[in-house]
Amino acid sequence: MRIQLRFLAAITICGMTATLAAEEPIVISAGLNNPTGVAIQPETGDVFVAERTGILRFMLGPDGTYKKSVEITDFPTDQYGKGPVYDIGPLGVAFVGAEYLIVGDGSQQDDKEVIRIYQLTGNPPSQPIPASLAILTLGPLKSTDELKPEGNYYGVAFGHGSIYATANGDDTKGWIVRSVLGEDSIPGELHRFIATKEAVERDAPVAITIGPQGELVVGQLGEIDVAGDSLLSIYDASSGELKANYETGLNDITGLAYDSDGNLYATDFSWMDTNRGALYKLTVTDGECVATKLAALDKPTALTFGEDGQLFVTVFGTAKEGTDEFPGQLLQFSKDSLAASANN
Template identity: 55%
Template sequence: MLSATVLPAQDAKKPNAQMGPRPVAQNLDNPSGIAVHGETGHIFVAEHRGVLRLFKQEEKKGYSRKMQVARYPSDVYGKGPMYDIGPLGVALLGTDHLVVGDGSRPDGEELVRVYEIAVEAPEKPTPEKKAAFTLGPITAGDASAKGEGNYYGVAVTKDAIFATANGDDTKGWIVRAKLNNGKPGKLEPFIATKEAVSVDAPCAITVNAAGDLVVGQMGEISVPGDSLVCVYDPSTGKLKKSYETGLSDIVGLAYSPNGKLYAVDFSWIDTSKGALYELTMDGDKCSARKIVDLDKPTSLAFDTNGTLLVTVFGTAEEGSDKKPGKVLRIGKGMLK
């Protein structure tokens, strides 16, 4: 294994009220994945009930919302705190297809589905089963003792769809479906990350400027500070680099338009320590600079203006019947 050392996390500067995170969408039920359309700027959010589509209102500030994909089953995830989950990860395939990683079924039954999307938000949502392409399931067998599921992170390159999976914990699979003329092939286990780095649970996944897969290895949720960031060749699956980060549970990774890498740490063992970080790799070392504390952050993406959007589970207000999940906007000024 190619390993690297970690530098201590630096504390965040206290943001002023004008710079602090602002809600773009509220009343969300455990949002866990986010993707932004590069042409329309529409925001796709996976949450317990389905996939939402957020788009700017024409006559006033703020965003409207429509359900893009609905009618998912429901499952539960967690140790200690337990959370209702449905679809988990989302990514765009070209301009007219949305890839959705499933978490709503038992391991061995979960799927990665690809849906056609129009330029405008739909009047009625697409039923979950009415996908253009259904990938999987990966059932129990030689490659996976229990079968695969909880496709938390999704990334798309010109050659393939990749998803992180949390089925067989002894393997820690990243799964892959190759693309042929834009159409996905069979979903198959590709990289056994646990065997490569001896740390559990790949969750976050993105692609760097060189085209490599950059993966957040969450680690054990009961162990603080064990998360890794690993770099893999997308063609061969070979581990190119592994960095210790000092963070506890990296569940989201994204590159800014100027090439900086950001991560969100859910911090299962102490969710009061959830936060957004800037990660900097220098040779064999990784340093983590805290940007802002967040209430159970789960995913992140940059919009077409270079503004960072982060999903959070949040904490329910006492006496409120609203769901605590949000999409937060974090301005460029906070990231400096």
């Protein structure tokens, strides 16, 4: 099954755009309920997706198709957004080795939201794991008169012996939070680490990943009703110091991921005009970020690369009139398709 959309490759520099045709992705799974995060399990290559009610596992079978199973279930539901409002549950996901899955919470009020860690195996459980049975819970963060509650841990990353997550609670701070693993490899207390709003004077850190040199790479979403205000920001992962900051021209960056060659890709949800949602390749040249549009997508939310170079992307999609079917999808772009479209 292939998604029936027209996919484009375009380069945007200072408002100038060129458009080229690009290959369509494969639809791995449809009918997903607001999928917001995607991660690949090391060793197995299984694809894990966060959707509103829980965590799904997709295993590649001998026939070349993916089989879906429910890994973790029974998350509560919260809502996010203004204008369009979406039901959300777990948000960002990332692995620590093959055994531990980090899940950022978006399913509760900010003063109750946490980061959960689950212990998994190489096979689906006989029964889905209840959301409450995490082996470790980080948070909730304490709030004071000066420090507002934090939650909506949209992006999650692991590196430098630390767990990082973007938070969308206190809009005046735009925190990235961190938990440092101790000598016993047990994560320490969750704490506020980088106030991104103060560093870059733009709202809402959302996407986060670890760069090729170990740097912390953040997609600052910006205001959802302002066009072209998303930023690409680079921080020292140990000290939190801002190293570089770039205008991207994108509307609302929701995901960032590097391929094995060190190329950076981003998803743009484009909240104010979802017809402009897309997959981009981002290239920093001469102090500027150049965005190459590779594919038009319907409300993309997250992306990750497999070891073979294939790219997996989650999208909210748009429900068909008169149907109760959820419109979310898990898409797969081949390595050759991405290389061909980006190099045209």
